[in-house]
Each structure stands twice: as C-alpha cells, then as structure tokens.
Amino acid sequence: MxxxxxxxxxxxxxxxxxxxxxxxxxxxxxxxxxxxxxxxxxxxxxxxxxxxxxxxxxxxxxxxxxxxxxxxxxxxxxxxxxxxxxxxxxxxxxxxxxxxxxxxxxxxxxxxxxxxxxxxxxxxxxxxxxxxxxxxxxxxxxxxxxxxxxxxxxRGRTYFLVATLEYLQKGGRIGGASALIGGVLQIKPLLELKSGRVEALEKIRTHHRALERLKEIVIEQCPRSPDAHLCVMHAGDLPAAERLAADLKSALGFAEIPLYGVGAAITTHAGPGTLGVGFFV
Known part of the structure; x- marks a missing residue:
C-alpha cells in the first residue's frame, strides 16, 4: 500500500x-x-x-x-x-x-x-x-x-455568533440567514452551518443571551465522549473563546477543548469577534 x-x-x-x-x-x-x-x-x-x-x-x-x-x-x-x-x-x-x-x-x-x-x-x-x-x-x-x-x-454540528451581520451580508455568504436582514443588523442571531450553508437558528436580542443559548445547545446536543471532538472557534477574541471553553469543560466534564483561531478568509465573511463551536453527534 x-x-x-x-x-x-x-x-x-x-x-x-x-x-x-x-x-x-x-x-x-x-x-x-x-x-x-x-x-x-x-x-x-x-x-x-x-x-x-x-x-x-x-x-x-x-x-x-x-x-x-x-x-x-x-x-x-x-x-x-x-x-x-x-x-x-x-x-x-x-x-x-x-x-x-x-x-x-x-x-x-x-x-x-x-x-x-x-x-x-x-x-x-x-x-x-x-x-x-x-x-x-x-x-x-x-x-x-x-x-x-x-x-x-x-454528524457535524457548527453553531456560531457574529458581532454583526454586516460581514456575512456584504460577503454574500449569508445563505438562508438572509431572512434576518432588513433593519435588524443589530440583533444577535445564533447561526448554524446546515447542509453546508449558513442558516439562522434563533434571533436573540443581546450578545449575552445569545452566548448563553449557544452553551445550552452544546450541553443539550454534544455527546459526553472524546468522539464528539468538541472545539471552540474565534475570530480574534481569544479571551472570549477561553471563557466559553472553560464553561463547556465544566458543564460537560471534558478535560480539554481545543481552541481554533479562524483566519483572515473566514473573518472576512463572519467578522471580527465571531465565536463558535463545532462537534460531532
């Protein structure tokens, strides 16, 4: 071979x-x-x-x-x-x-x-x-x-929060989440990558609530197993990623959750300050 x-x-x-x-x-x-x-x-x-x-x-x-x-x-x-x-x-x-x-x-x-x-x-x-x-x-x-x-x-699941929808809108990568556009760029939507496209999961009014809901979804859906390969992603906000990973480690009992800084190409479309999670069910 x-x-x-x-x-x-x-x-x-x-x-x-x-x-x-x-x-x-x-x-x-x-x-x-x-x-x-x-x-x-x-x-x-x-x-x-x-x-x-x-x-x-x-x-x-x-x-x-x-x-x-x-x-x-x-x-x-x-x-x-x-x-x-x-x-x-x-x-x-x-x-x-x-x-x-x-x-x-x-x-x-x-x-x-x-x-x-x-x-x-x-x-x-x-x-x-x-x-x-x-x-x-x-x-x-x-x-x-x-x-x-x-x-x-x-089996993959990816959920994320963006600081603003402006980058997804202008970059043309907003997919099914386009329904959120129209005078609502200030909402803090919870987004997901579904069937390879960016889709809106829930509309949430504040970043804090959206972050809490993101944690809830991971705790609900992520298997308590290394095979879940849970990770936390961020666009230039390592402290926020570290806090999210710490909260998820505590809630799920994982010893480690890798942190991935997304690069310039992804940040171009999602925007600085984007925070996300990925895992497999």
Missing part, C-alpha cells in the same frame, strides 16, 4: 505547527483589499489583516486558491505519496473544492487525488483533517479514510 498524504487549505484553522509536524499541505486562501491580493498566512498574517481591516474604507473580499496553487501542492505531495486526500470547506460557502477539482482534472488526471467536500469549515474541517492525517499515519487505507470522513460529515 502506498503512502497517503493530506492536502487542505487555510479555512481548516489547523493548530500552529500541526501541518509541518504531520506533512499536511495547507493551500492558502486569497484575501483581497481593493486591487491588492494576498495569500492568507503566507503573505498576510492575521495581525496585519486585522490592522488593514480597521484602516480600510471598504471591506475585503476573498477568493478560493487558484488551481495553479493546488497543482503545485499536489505535485509536492505526490513526490512522497501515491494517494492524496484533498479535504476542503463546503462548496456552498467556498469555491475551493471547484478549484481543487479543476487542478486535478486538468493537470493531474492520472494521479490518485480524492477531493472531499466536507460541507463544513473551520473547527470541524480542522478536526476531519487531523483525523484523516492520524489514520493515514496509522496505516488505514485511503478508501477507509474517505469512508470514515464521509460518515462523519452529516
């Missing part, structure tokens, strides 16, 4: 150092400020992104990594592996899967590259990438890894 390598992208919000330690190739998303474009994390750190965001008169935009970036990533990984698993965010919120498929089909049609649309993003995507990498290192076959990942996808 040939070696298996994992490819993903910066929306997986992998912990610092993880990719290098496990030979995971991370293809950068593209962040644009006006006519200037940057590869996320490669040419634009998160701190610099936030500085530019605060100083810019117009909101940034994003685009998926171009197919050429995937071709280069795949060629690097194929030098050491026979099979690549390319694991990416929901095609409902990102063009990444389409770009990866274009790279495979146009440039490397003979290679064994499996492109997976996880129907999720950020923490749960990162969890799936880390599980796949661990299974590959343990000698699990590519077919079995794909089957395991696909079995987990419909």
């Amino acid at each position: 040939g070696a298996i390598r994992i490819v993903t992208d910066t929306t997986a919000s992998l912990p610092p150092g993880y990719a290098a330690a496990h030979a995971v190739e991370v293809v950068p998303q593209v962040v644009l400020f006006g006519e200037e474009s940057f590869f996320e994390e490669v040419q634009l750190s998160y701190a610099e992104f936030i500085r530019r965001l605060k100083a810019s008169a117009q909101l940034p935009t994003t685009s998926a990594p171009p197919p050429g970036e995937f071709v280069k990533a795949y060629q690097r990984q194929l030098a050491a592996a026979q099979t690549l698993l390319s694991i990416h965010p929901s095609s409902e919120v990102s063009g990444t899967v389409r770009s990866a498929l274009t790279a495979k089909n146009d440039s490397l049609p003979q290679a064994d590259i499996r492109v997976l649309d996880t129907r999720t993003v950020a923490g749960n995507l990162g969890t799936l990438v880390q599980l796949a990498a661990g299974w590959a290192e343990s000698g699990v076959s590519a077919d079995d890894i794909v089957n395991r990942v696909q079995a987990l996808i419909p």
Whole structure:
C-alpha cells in the first residue's frame, strides 16, 4: 500500500505547527483589499489583516486558491505519496473544492487525488483533517479514510455568533440567514452551518443571551465522549473563546477543548469577534 498524504487549505484553522509536524499541505486562501491580493498566512498574517481591516474604507473580499496553487501542492505531495486526500470547506460557502477539482482534472488526471467536500469549515474541517492525517499515519487505507470522513460529515454540528451581520451580508455568504436582514443588523442571531450553508437558528436580542443559548445547545446536543471532538472557534477574541471553553469543560466534564483561531478568509465573511463551536453527534 502506498503512502497517503493530506492536502487542505487555510479555512481548516489547523493548530500552529500541526501541518509541518504531520506533512499536511495547507493551500492558502486569497484575501483581497481593493486591487491588492494576498495569500492568507503566507503573505498576510492575521495581525496585519486585522490592522488593514480597521484602516480600510471598504471591506475585503476573498477568493478560493487558484488551481495553479493546488497543482503545485499536489505535485509536492505526490513526490512522497501515491494517494492524496484533498479535504476542503463546503462548496456552498467556498469555491475551493471547484478549484481543487479543476487542478486535478486538468493537470493531474492520472494521479490518485480524492477531493472531499466536507460541507463544513473551520473547527470541524480542522478536526476531519487531523483525523484523516492520524489514520493515514496509522496505516488505514485511503478508501477507509474517505469512508470514515464521509460518515462523519452529516454528524457535524457548527453553531456560531457574529458581532454583526454586516460581514456575512456584504460577503454574500449569508445563505438562508438572509431572512434576518432588513433593519435588524443589530440583533444577535445564533447561526448554524446546515447542509453546508449558513442558516439562522434563533434571533436573540443581546450578545449575552445569545452566548448563553449557544452553551445550552452544546450541553443539550454534544455527546459526553472524546468522539464528539468538541472545539471552540474565534475570530480574534481569544479571551472570549477561553471563557466559553472553560464553561463547556465544566458543564460537560471534558478535560480539554481545543481552541481554533479562524483566519483572515473566514473573518472576512463572519467578522471580527465571531465565536463558535463545532462537534460531532
């Protein structure tokens, strides 16, 4: 059996150092400020992104990594592996899967590259990438890894709060939550990623109440098991993420809950101050 390598992208919000330690190739998303474009994390750190965001008169935009970036990533990984698993965010919120498929089909049609649309993003995507990498290192076959990942996808749950709906609205990623727009940008909706799309779960008037409701939902739905892979995500608000994780650890009896800082591409669409949770049921 040939070696298996994992490819993903910066929306997986992998912990610092993880990719290098496990030979995971991370293809950068593209962040644009006006006519200037940057590869996320490669040419634009998160701190610099936030500085530019605060100083810019117009909101940034994003685009998926171009197919050429995937071709280069795949060629690097194929030098050491026979099979690549390319694991990416929901095609409902990102063009990444389409770009990866274009790279495979146009440039490397003979290679064994499996492109997976996880129907999720950020923490749960990162969890799936880390599980796949661990299974590959343990000698699990590519077919079995794909089957395991696909079995987990419909079990994923992602809930989040945004500081304002402005970013989701202007970035065009608001999905079914568009019903919330219309003079109500000040409400604090509880949102979910459902069937790969951003949907409104509940309308709540204050951030405090929305946060309390988020905790209630996790306590109601999250299995008391390591297999839940519960994580907390944040866009530039580590203290709030730490408080949420501490509350959930206490309520659920977990020793650890990983914290994932989402990158510039996700923050472009959700906005700074976004706080979320991901787990599998």
